[in-house]
Amino acid sequence: MQKILAGNQVKDLDSQHLKLCGQESHELMEAAAHSFVNWFVDQNFSLNSPVLIAVGGGNNGGDGLAIARLLTEKSFSVSILQCFESIDKLSPDGLLNYNNLPKSIDLISFENWEFPEDSILIDAFLGVGLKGELRPVAKKYITRLNEYDGKVISIDIPSGLPSDDIVSNTAIKADFTVSFEFPKLSLILPEHGEFVGELVVLKIGVVNAAYNGIDSSLYYLEAQDIPPLHKSFSRFSYKGDMGKVLLMGGSPGKMGALILCAKSALRTGSGLVTCHMEDSERFIIQTAVPEAMASWGLIPNPEFYDSVGIGPGWGTENRERLFRQFLQDFKKPIVIDADGLNLLARYRDLVPLLPKSSILTPHIGEFTRLVGAAGNHPERLEKAKAFALENQLILVLKGANTVVSLPDGRQVVNSSGTKYMATGGSGDVLTGMITSYLGMGYTPENAALCGVYHHGLAGEIASRTKRRSMVASDIIEAIPATYLHLNIS
Ligand SMILES: NC(=O)C1=CN([C@@H]2O[C@H](COP(=O)(O)OP(=O)(O)OC[C@H]3O[C@@H](n4cnc5c(N)ncnc54)[C@H](OP(=O)(O)O)[C@@H]3O)[C@@H](O)[C@H]2O)[C@@H](O)CC1
Numbered sequence: 001m002q003k004i005l006a007g008n009q010v011k012d013l014d015s016q017h018l019k020l021c022g023q024e025s026h027e028l029m030e031a032a033a034h035s036f037v038n039w040f041v042d043q044n045f046s047l048n049s050p051v052l053i054a055v056g057g058g059n060n061g062g063d064g065l066a067i068a069r070l071l072t073e074k075s076f077s078v079s080i081l082q083c084f085e086s087i088d089k090l091s092p093d094g095l096l097n098y099n100n101l102p103k104s105i106d107l108i109s110f111e112n113w114e115f116p117e118d119s120i121l122i123d124a125f126l127g128v129g130l131k132g133e134l135r136p137v138a139k140k141y142i143t144r145l146n147e148y149d150g151k152v153i154s155i156d157i158p159s160g161l162p163s164d165d166i167v168s169n170t171a172i173k174a175d176f177t178v179s180f181e182f183p184k185l186s187l188i189l190p191e192h193g194e195f196v197g198e199l200v201v202l203k204i205g206v207v208n209a210a211y212n213g214i215d216s217s218l219y220y221l222e223a224q225d226i227p228p229l230h231k232s233f234s235r236f237s238y239k240g241d242m243g244k245v246l247l248m249g250g251s252p253g254k255m256g257a258l259i260l261c262a263k264s265a266l267r268t269g270s271g272l273v274t275c276h277m278e279d280s281e282r283f284i285i286q287t288a289v290p291e292a293m294a295s296w297g298l299i300p301n302p303e304f305y306d307s308v309g310i311g312p313g314w315g316t317e318n319r320e321r322l323f324r325q326f327l328q329d330f331k332k333p334i335v336i337d338a339d340g341l342n343l344l345a346r347y348r349d350l351v352p353l354l355p356k357s358s359i360l361t362p363h364i365g366e367f368t369r370l371v372g373a374a375g376n377h378p379e380r381l382e383k384a385k386a387f388a389l390e391n392q393l394i395l396v397l398k399g400a401n402t403v404v405s406l407p408d409g410r411q412v413v414n415s416s417g418t419k420y421m422a423t424g425g426s427g428d429v430l431t432g433m434i435t436s437y438l439g440m441g442y443t444p445e446n447a448a449l450c451g452v453y454h455h456g457l458a459g460e461i462a463s464r465t466k467r468r469s470m471v472a473s474d475i476i477e478a479i480p481a482t483y484l485h486l487n488i489s
């Protein structure tokens with residue numbers, strides 16, 4: 001998994017990389033510019049759209065100058081909007097790229113200019129080198145650039161956003177942020193949704209060894225990380241090997257949550273799924289999910305099950321005794337969601353009874369009830385980390401970038417998913433997936449990571465044709481396509 005570094009560690013990473021592979025710093029900038037331009041060309045923007053690049057004095061501006069040259073070579077019509085004081089204020093690599101600009105490129109000063117019609121604005125004004133409060137002149141530039149209502153693409157980070165903290169002043173409102181190597185922490189904060197737009201992360205060829213000596217407990221989970229986390233099954237596998245899963249949930253009026261959870265576990269690969277609910281509701285499950293079995297009343301033989309998911313649609317009234325009894329009888333890690341989490345928040349003495357490495361999957365509301373309120377997302381992530389460490393649990397904080405906090409203090413940011421997944425039942429699907437992997441014998445960590453990644457990917461695949469009409473069942477129907485996509489048998 002890719003480490004996510006703080007903004008002030010990026011310089012160390014650069015120098016480690018340059019030392020290890022004998023490159024010059026401008027060559028790394030060139031690599032960054034090339035990966036950006038390859039991405040840009042793949043977007044099929046019209047060659048008739050003029051490209052305006054706002055360039056600052058640091059290396060973010062240097063990237064913009066190198067990109068200006070490369071886009072001109074691809075026949076785009078490029079102009080540079082000068083957001084630096086004078087040429088002698090450019091960084092050394094910025095100056096080198098400035099001197100290499102083709103003569104055809106116009107240099108526009110920030111005073112007295114208009115946005116060209118139908119253009120694309122590339123924001124290469126400020127990157128991770130921003131320090132302290134935004135200066136008034138920078139604020140003036142950003143405010144003016146934000147008046148543009150066409151497409152805006154920020155390089156590395158929207159100018160004005162601090163790398164690791166909440167924005168205090170203003171920042172560029174981008175449609176796309178194309179970040180290098182890893183997403184800077186601030187790009188995954190929900191507070192910054194209006195600035196970041198679509199997040200794209202591009203590799204620029206920094207060697208893996210360069211990350212070794214640089215400390216970080218934050219990681220980014222990407223497609224290539226997933227296949228090695230999966231178990232493979234032999235042709236002699238039988239349905240028992242694929243996991244015997246118990247899902248406890250549902251209540252009158254909320255059986256849909258349990259149905260979605262059961263269907264999701266089956267589609268993820270579970271061999272045998274049993275749903276446990278009030279006996280009055282059992283016909284609903286038996287009709288809606290014929291592949292699942294139904295159980296009600298006491299659970300006579302809990303150890304029969306390989307994994308258990310508790311909570312979707314369960315309700316919180318009259319559940320405590322069963323929950324408490326179950327925790328006394330069942331010693332393998334379990335998955336807890338929704339009303340299971342609400343019960344933990346209400347009866348705090350249940351938390352120490354949870355088997356170690358159990359997986360809790362709260363959204364922000366459930367998190368707040370269970371772990372406590374936070375002033376902002378960085379604070380919330382710190383609380384999540386401390387909670388996972390202290391209780392030796394896995395905490396999956398759901399959101400646009402779901403963050404998995406592990407019992408050893410590492411935190412993993414998921415890269416898959418789409419805004420269209422913000423729909424009722426999406427969380428029940430995730431619970432079904434994670435419980436399914438746990439039942440197949442995955443370690444709790446791998447079950448949580450595979451669950452969140454495949455869930456997000458299924459959402460992306462379904463949204464390609466469904467967009468805002470997507471419902472949770474569409475996510476379930478797209479689970480098989482995630483295995484094809486990642487070449488998992
Ligand atoms: N490994 C990688 O990922 C690679 C990263 N690369 C790229 O380098 C970028 C980082 O470059 P960097 O370190 O030169 O800093 P950068 O973001 O351009 O900012 C410096 C400028 O900001 C200004 N400034 C500062 N504070 C300010 C304030 N409060 N208010 C206003 N202005 C302020 C400061 O002005 P000064 O203080 O010098 O007067 C200076 O002009 C990184 O984001 C990525 O794009 C690639 O090239 C290749 C490899």
Ligand SMILES: [K+]
Pocket residue numbers: 060123124125126127154155156157158159
């Ligand atoms: K930028």
